[in-house]
Amino acid sequence: MAEEWDMPPHVPGAGPTVLFGAFDRHNFGDLLFPHIAAALLPGRELVFAGLAARDLRPFGGHRVEALADVAAAWGHHPEQPEHPDHPVHLLHVGGEILTCTAWQAAVMLLPPEQAPATVAYLEARPQEKEDWTRKRLGRPDLAPYAVPRHLFPGAARISYNAVGGVDLGERAPEHRAEVLAKLRNADAVGVRDRHTFARLEAAGIAARLMPDPAVLVAELFGAEIRRHAQQGEVARLRRTFPQGYLAVQFSADFGDDATLATLAAQLDTVVAASGLGLALLRAGAAPWHDDLATLERLAARLRTRAVAVFHGLQLWDICALIAASRAFCGSSLHGRIVATAFALPRLNLCAGAPAATTSKHAAYAATWEAAGLPGVVSVSDLAEGLLQALAADPAVLRQTATALARRYRAAFRWIAGEAD
Numbered sequence: 001m002a003e004e005w006d007m008p009p010h011v012p013g014a015g016p017t018v019l020f021g022a023f024d025r026h027n028f029g030d031l032l033f034p035h036i037a038a039a040l041l042p043g044r045e046l047v048f049a050g051l052a053a054r055d056l057r058p059f060g061g062h063r064v065e066a067l068a069d070v071a072a073a074w075g076h077h078p079e080q081p082e083h084p085d086h087p088v089h090l091l092h093v094g095g096e097i098l099t100c101t102a103w104q105a106a107v108m109l110l111p112p113e114q115a116p117a118t119v120a121y122l123e124a125r126p127q128e129k130e131d132w133t134r135k136r137l138g139r140p141d142l143a144p145y146a147v148p149r150h151l152f153p154g155a156a157r158i159s160y161n162a163v164g165g166v167d168l169g170e171r172a173p174e175h176r177a178e179v180l181a182k183l184r185n186a187d188a189v190g191v192r193d194r195h196t197f198a199r200l201e202a203a204g205i206a207a208r209l210m211p212d213p214a215v216l217v218a219e220l221f222g223a224e225i226r227r228h229a230q231q232g233e234v235a236r237l238r239r240t241f242p243q244g245y246l247a248v249q250f251s252a253d254f255g256d257d258a259t260l261a262t263l264a265a266q267l268d269t270v271v272a273a274s275g276l277g278l279a280l281l282r283a284g285a286a287p288w289h290d291d292l293a294t295l296e297r298l299a300a301r302l303r304t305r306a307v308a309v310f311h312g313l314q315l316w317d318i319c320a321l322i323a324a325s326r327a328f329c330g331s332s333l334h335g336r337i338v339a340t341a342f343a344l345p346r347l348n349l350c351a352g353a354p355a356a357t358t359s360k361h362a363a364y365a366a367t368w369e370a371a372g373l374p375g376v377v378s379v380s381d382l383a384e385g386l387l388q389a390l391a392a393d394p395a396v397l398r399q400t401a402t403a404l405a406r407r408y409r410a411a412f413r414w415i416a417g418e419a420d
Contacts, residue, residue, distance in 0.1 A: 015074060015156070016045040021093040022100070022145055024050025024064045025108050027284035029214060029334030031061040031315045033093035036213040037161065039220045040412055047074075047088075051137050051144055052109050060315030068138045071151045087156035089417070090147055094213045096360050097145035098165030098179050098196070103129065105144050106136045108286045115287035142175045149185040159188040159415045162210050162408070165196045166360045180205065188415050193363035210411035211368055214334050215404040217319060218341040228320035233312050238324055240308055241277035246270065246386070247322045247339075249283050249330030254351055255294035259379055264301035266382035273387060276326055277306040283332035285313050329386050333361050340368075340404065343397040345389035348376040368404060370396050 019037050022030040034048055053066040074088045107115055122129040137144050149158060160183065168176055180203050183189050189207040191197045200207045217225070228234060237245070248267065254260070267278060280299060282290035295309050310321055319338055322328050328339035328346045339346035348361040365375030373392055377385035413419035 015088040016047045017041055017089045017091055018047045018049050018070055018074065018152075019091055019093050020049045020067060020070075020145075020147060022050065022095055022097065022105070022108075023048070023056065023061055023093070024052045024054045025284075025286040026056065026059055026061075026313060027108075027286055027289060028315070028318055028332055029212075029283075029337070030095055031056060031059065032214050032217060032319075032334065032338075033095060033161075034062055035315075036216055036220060037091060037093050040216075040409075041416065051105055051139070054109075059313055060317075066138070067147065067151075075152045075154075087154050088152060089157045089159070090152055090155050091415070092146065092160045092163060094162045094192070095145070096164040096166070098143065098163055098183075099167045099171055100143065100145050101171070101175065102133045102137055102139075102142055102144050104288070106133045108288055109136070110287055112285060112287050119287075141178065142172070143179045143182070146179055146182045148182055157187045157417050158185070159417070160186055160190055161412065161415045162190045162192040162212050163196075164192050164360050164364075165199065166193060166363045168196070168199055183207075188417070190411055190415050193360070193367045195363040195367075208411055208414060209367070210415075211404045211408045212334070212337050212364065213408065213412075214337040215341050215401070215408050217338050218323070218343075218401065219405050221316070221319070224316055225319045225323050228314075228316040229324045232317065233310060234317055234320045234324065237279055237308055237310060237321070241279070241306065243275055243277065244326040245277035245279045245306075245308075246274075247279050247281060247325035247328045247330070247335070249281050249290065249328075249332050249335050250294075250349055251284075251289060251331045252291040252294055254331065254349070254379070255291060255297070259351065260294070260298050260301055262379045263298055263382065264303075266379065267298075268303045269383040270386050271304045271306060273383075274326075274390060277308070278302070278304070279308055279310050279321060279325065281310040281318060281321055282313065283318065283330065283335050327386065327390055329382065329389075331361075333364060336361065336365075340397075341401055343394065343401045345386075345392050345397070347374050347382075347385050347389045349382060350376050350378055352378065368400075370400050 019034045021033050023034050048062040048064050049067050049070045050064040054064045183205050190210045191207050192212045197209045280295040284290050299307050322338050323342045328335045331349050336346045362376040374385045374388050
């Protein structure tokens with residue numbers, strides 16, 4: 001777990017640290033972020049907040065309070081205007097939150113079985129869509145995972161921890177203006193890729209470049225992850241593939257027949273060349289994330305029988321599956337970053353041609369990967385890219401993991417207001 005020297009003890013009389021993010025839905029990286037922040041803030045009173053009240057504890061996440069309720073308790077309202085004696089620290093815990101629209105956020109908070117019909121109905125009714133979105137989130141924000149300061153006017157500090165905004169230039173002008181205004185009113189802004197950093201710098205916003213929080217997963221939670229690797233579905237899968245396996249993941253937008261056919265052919269090539277098995281997994285079960293049926297359709301197309309579909313959605317089981325693999329390959333950025341933390345080969349997939357200027361995966365890899373390691377490839381180049389990744393020098397992978405963890409720790413002290 002976190003070392004005590006990272007943060008001083010909680011100051012008596014100070015208000016809580018509100019950890020805010022998109023961990024109110026099932027997405028791998030988002031579920032990790034509050035665990036990492038909490039581990040680096042020993043002794044602090046913590047409040048876990050999202051846009052909606054949810055209980056993700058069955059999946060290894062947190063019991064999450066709605067931001068509106070947290071603001072009512074610690075922000076500005078008639079009975080408790082500003083909590084002047086107990087100012088809060090609002091910490092945005094990470095993720096690609098600067099580009100997430102209100103509509104996207106609202107849909108991803110739906111139960112997966114309700115999302116298709118809801119989206120189909122509302123997409124054809126723009127005014128109803130706007131009204132529904134605002135009512136569902138309880139906020140008028142265009143970028144709802146970035147909190148305006150007026151919700152917490154007495155906050156001691158508002159900070160953004162290694163956030164991303166690669167596609168901010170493609171968002172509506174009103175969305176961009178809102179995001180930039182919120183960032184200008186923050187006390188500390190950390191971003192996780194050079195593309196976002198350059199865009200904010202051009203807008204006159206002082207930000208710090210820092211790795212994603214998940215680079216600390218092995219260091220902080222290695223023991224817990226090893227425990228999960230020795231039990232349940234992960235342990236069974238490891239016994240199934242004593243020669244080792246590749247952890248393979250992709251989102252539902254890879255699910256058309258042509259893409260699945262190409263994926264199957266490419267993975268069969270890798271299996272034949274490496275002798276490894278395939279473990280197909282999901283990195284998120286919220287709407288517009290991953291789909292179990294799509295994994296099963298891919299498994300049916302593969303010639304190799306050395307394949308298993310991993311059904312688990314528990315956070316530490318997913319980490320354990322990746323950590324015990326020989327390499328990660330998929331569309332999840334945090335699948336890549338967890339593999340990085342464990343010094344494993346990794347490769348990200350994109351559905352079309354790689355575009356370094358618009359992909360968060362490519363932007364992150366270009367910022368932090370060692371020279372010569374593959375970043376993002378199209379599905380048709382999977383076999384070549386993954387075999388190249390498997391040939392990476394283990395010493396380079398270990399050095400990268402250590403250096404990124406050290407750099408993140410130093411940057412987090414600044415985010416938390418404990419270092420210049």
